[in-house]
Amino acid sequence: MSDFDSPWKEALEQFFPAFLQFFFPRVHAAIDWSREYEALDKELQQIVREAAVGRRYVDKLFKVWLKDGAEAWVLIHVEIQSQRDDEFAERMYGYHSRLYDRHRRPVVSLAVLGDEHPAWRPNHFGYSLGGCTLGFEFPVAKLLDYGADLVALEANPSPFAPFVVAHLKTMETRQDMEARKGWKIRLLKGLFERGFTGDEIRQLLRLIDWIMDLPEEMEEQVQEEMVRFGEEKNMPYVTSFERLGFKRGKAEGEAKGKAEGKADALLHVLGRRFAHGVPADLEALIRATTDLERLDRWLDQSIEAGSLDEFQRLAQR
Numbered sequence: 001m002s003d004f005d006s007p008w009k010e011a012l013e014q015f016f017p018a019f020l021q022f023f024f025p026r027v028h029a030a031i032d033w034s035r036e037y038e039a040l041d042k043e044l045q046q047i048v049r050e051a052a053v054g055r056r057y058v059d060k061l062f063k064v065w066l067k068d069g070a071e072a073w074v075l076i077h078v079e080i081q082s083q084r085d086d087e088f089a090e091r092m093y094g095y096h097s098r099l100y101d102r103h104r105r106p107v108v109s110l111a112v113l114g115d116e117h118p119a120w121r122p123n124h125f126g127y128s129l130g131g132c133t134l135g136f137e138f139p140v141a142k143l144l145d146y147g148a149d150l151v152a153l154e155a156n157p158s159p160f161a162p163f164v165v166a167h168l169k170t171m172e173t174r175q176d177m178e179a180r181k182g183w184k185i186r187l188l189k190g191l192f193e194r195g196f197t198g199d200e201i202r203q204l205l206r207l208i209d210w211i212m213d214l215p216e217e218m219e220e221q222v223q224e225e226m227v228r229f230g231e232e233k234n235m236p237y238v239t240s241f242e243r244l245g246f247k248r249g250k251a252e253g254e255a256k257g258k259a260e261g262k263a264d265a266l267l268h269v270l271g272r273r274f275a276h277g278v279p280a281d282l283e284a285l286i287r288a289t290t291d292l293e294r295l296d297r298w299l300d301q302s303i304e305a306g307s308l309d310e311f312q313r314l315a316q317r
Contacts, residue, residue, distance in 0.1 A: 004114060004167065007211040008080040012060045013039065014203050015159050020076075022160040023141040024110055027076070035065040040075065047098045061099075075099055075107045082114040089122040093136045109138040114167055118144055143167060154190060159200050162187050166208045177214055184212045185225055192233065202306055262295040263287050269302045270311070282312060 012019055016037065020028035031037075044061040062076040077095060081088055088111075096109045113121065121142060126135040146153055147168045153161050166187055173180035187208055191201050214222065263286045270278045278286075289295055298315055305311035 004082040004170075004211065005080060007163075007207050008112075008114075008167075009060060010210075011160070011163055011207055012078060012080075014207075015200075016060075016062060018159050019078075022156075022158040023112060024139055027108055027110070027139075030066055031074075032065045032067045032069075037065075038063040043075075043099075043102070047095055047102070075103065075105060077107060077109045079109070079111045080114060081111060084115050084117050084120050089125040089136075092122075092138055093125040096136065096138070111138060111140045112143065113140055114143045114171075116144070116171055118142075157194055159196060159204055162191060162194070162204060163207060163211075166211050170212050177218060180212060181214055181218045181222060184208065184214065184222055187212075188222070188226055189229055199306060259290045259292060259295060260287075262292060262299065263289065266295060266299050266302055269299065270308070273302065274308045278308075282308075 017028065017031075017033055020031070040061045040063055047061075060076075060078050062078075064074050064076060066074060077099060079088075079092060085091070092109055092111060096107050099107045111123070121140055123140045124135065124137040126133070128134070143164055146164050150165065153165055166184075169180065169183040169187075173183065188205060191204050191208075196204065209222075213219075266286055267278055267283060270282075286295075286298070298311075301311055301314045305314055
């Protein structure tokens with residue numbers, strides 16, 4: 001079963017301004033992006049623990065600054081809801097009210113609905129009793145609406161456009177893995193025609209690969225196709241996407257059952273991922289390491305790091 005929540009959460013972390021610009025341009029236009037925004041994960045966790053309404057999951061919470069120059073700040077509360085939930089609007093209100101009560105600042109609650117029910121569009125919560133009336137409304141983006149014009153979506157320059165296509169096609173192909181494989185290859189290759197930076201492409205390669213899961217044999221076919229594509233286009237960050245070398249290397253290391261095999265596997269992955277090769281001091285460190293768990297951890301980090309410097313920082317922790 002595809003994991004929607006985790007890739008969306010990661011996408012929000014990597015492309016938060018682009019997320020707002022794509023789905024909620026009015027909110028994006030009000031923010032002063034020359035000032036740094038901040039993810040408020042600890043505050044979010046506190047709110048989730050306090051809430052007692054429905055499913056206890058919220059995606060991301062950010063502090064941003066407005067363009068009017070005021071020192072006030074705004075919390076952006078984003079929900080990615082992939083399944084129909086009759087208590088969703090009430091839960092949105094619960095989180096919103098707790099955020100305001102705790103911080104006494106304006107709160108913008110935003111919802112992205114990634115479900116398969118066209119008519120389900122919860123955007124308000126309220127009641128009226130004995131002359132007392134409560135009303136809460138929040139903006140909603142329905143992913144199914146964006147799928148109505150795939151041509152426009154595939155031509156859209158936002159990094160969230162191919163990610164939305166990946167989400168929609170993953171839902172659509174639940175019973176047709178061959179079709180999903182075709183869409184996955186199409187989306188991954190299409191990233192190079194949109195004018196994204198190398199870093200954006202690397203992030204999107206990973207996110208689309210994550211959300212559009214396939215049986216192992218098909219995953220290897222996609223990876224092999226992308227390796228050929230990268231070699232033909234002379235794009236090192238395409239070939240670095242392929243985890244085939246990682247899988248083969250790690251399997252080889254486990255089969256040997258020795259640190260030397262795992263070190264060889266790790267060096268193989270690093271050599272494939274980073275065009276300038278592995279520095280001699282780093283290679284010496286890897287070959288001198290006999291801790292199998294550490295080598296396994298480094299193998300995992302070798303496909304997550306965006307650069308060799310990042311890998312070295314991760315490895316030193």
